Structure formats: structure tokens, C-alpha cells
Amino acid sequence: MIYKTEAGGQEILRRYGEALKSWPVPAEHRRVSTREGETFVVVSGPAGAPPLVLFHGSGTNTVMWLADVAEWAKHLRVYAVDMIGEPGFSARSRPALDSEAYALWLDDVLDALGLTRVAIAGMSLGGWLALDYATRRPERVTRLALLCPGGIGRQTYGWVFKTLLYKPFGKWGLRKSMKAVAGVDANETPEIADYLGLIFTHFLPRREKLPVFDDDTLKRLTMPVLAIVGGRDAMFDSHETAGRLEATVPRASVTMLPDVAHSITGQTGPVLDFLRG
Numbered sequence: 001m002i003y004k005t006e007a008g009g010q011e012i013l014r015r016y017g018e019a020l021k022s023w024p025v026p027a028e029h030r031r032v033s034t035r036e037g038e039t040f041v042v043v044s045g046p047a048g049a050p051p052l053v054l055f056h057g058s059g060t061n062t063v064m065w066l067a068d069v070a071e072w073a074k075h076l077r078v079y080a081v082d083m084i085g086e087p088g089f090s091a092r093s094r095p096a097l098d099s100e101a102y103a104l105w106l107d108d109v110l111d112a113l114g115l116t117r118v119a120i121a122g123m124s125l126g127g128w129l130a131l132d133y134a135t136r137r138p139e140r141v142t143r144l145a146l147l148c149p150g151g152i153g154r155q156t157y158g159w160v161f162k163t164l165l166y167k168p169f170g171k172w173g174l175r176k177s178m179k180a181v182a183g184v185d186a187n188e189t190p191e192i193a194d195y196l197g198l199i200f201t202h203f204l205p206r207r208e209k210l211p212v213f214d215d216d217t218l219k220r221l222t223m224p225v226l227a228i229v230g231g232r233d234a235m236f237d238s239h240e241t242a243g244r245l246e247a248t249v250p251r252a253s254v255t256m257l258p259d260v261a262h263s264i265t266g267q268t269g270p271v272l273d274f275l276r277g
Contacts, residue, residue: 001204002085002092008202012087015195019063024070034108037091040082045073051118052076052275055126058206059199061088068268075276079113083126087203098211102129103136119275121145128210135213135220145271146227147264150210153241156234218248225252226274228267230260
């Protein structure tokens, strides 16, 4: 079960379907069968262009790429995947993170889409998923772009106390929590904050701690890797993330945004430059 109530889950998915109507470029909606159940993928861009697979963060879905996909799809064939066990149109399955289950699921997704080797971009949990796959299947990943990825720097929990502090204060408290945890300001992006508020109200996030990749595992990343992290990230130690990547991944490039929190936006151009490099 990933929703507090079925009615709440259906409202999240209804709003998601409405949001997908504003996808800024022509797109095909694909539903592919995998060992973990059906997986939903939004496909955009020229059919013959190099493939890019996108993994969103926890508690979100493919619409988090709305601001990026128009530019990326000019040059790349973009496959935005709804991760299983998250508030999107994919199966609600949540296999153990410390297993090969997610790599096997992604094998099924890529095979169903006819993709042999791909570039991957992932944010937060999606960054962890991208890393997990790239370390297990390095021969299938050409480039790796990571935004505030999990699984490298220490996972922090101070934000939990802030959310508990704000919880009794209704909608105001929810918005304060979103700013404290993710850096999402309801005054600057009211529509995004409203939708995230709906998700946070009805969605049951994973309680499983993200496995941390050891140095030997990170050294398997022989492809070019770009990591963009926020210096004020409340969920992961970004400085440790940067340091470990620079020390272990031979072709890593790390950008530290000192005044940015966990939610990283406005990086469409730098990510595209890296992917086309």
C-alpha cells in the first residue's frame, strides 16, 4: 500500500493525468510489462536521436521534468519513466532496495522499449536508482547525470523533526515543511507546491533507508558522470557526496550550488551540455 486511502491515491493520479496534458512537446504514452508489474513511460523527441532515460525523485512522478523536457527533446529521444512504488501510473510494487530487483525491473523496461545502451538522468531517489543500475549494468549506461542523488553522502534526518513541528498547523504547516525539507517555496511556485501538498497529504513514502554505495562499487562507474548538488540539502550531505564522487569516480564532474536545497531546478542547460558532450 502506497497511499493512506484509495480515494486519496485516485485524486493524486487524476491530477497527474491533468498535468500530463501540459507536456510541452509531442509525446507518446507507453505502458510496458515487467516482472514488477506495468510501467508507465512518456516518450518524446526524435525517434533516431540518442536515448535518455529519466528517473524522478521519491514522492513525485514524471511531471517533475516539465521544465526540462522541451529543450532535451530537441536533441535526444527522452524516456521519462514513472518509478514503481511512487505516485505515478506504474505498478505500486516496492521490492527491497538492497537487492538486484530494481536492476532486473529496469532490464525489463529497457528491453521492452528496445533500448540497449542509454544515458540516464535521475534526481534524489531517481539518482540512487540511476547509480544502482549503472554500477550493476555499466555496459548499458553511456552517461550519468545526477541531481541531489541518494546513496553517496550521508542521509540526514533533522528535517523529520521540522515536519513534526509543523504538522499541527494544517496547510500553512505543510507548506513550511515543503520549504524546510525540499526547498520548494509556495510563494514562488504555487502550482507545484499545491500538487506536492496533495501528494504529501495522501502518499505513504518509503521508510526503508537508502543503501549507500561503497567505494569499490562507485569505482565501477567508468562512464562520464555529472553530479549537481545543493549546499543546503536537508536530506543528504552534499559535501560528502561531492567528495566521494571526486575521489572514486574517474570521470566525475561535480557542481556544488551553495545556496540551493534538495530541490534542484534551473539546470536544463548544464545537464544537456553534459549529455551531448
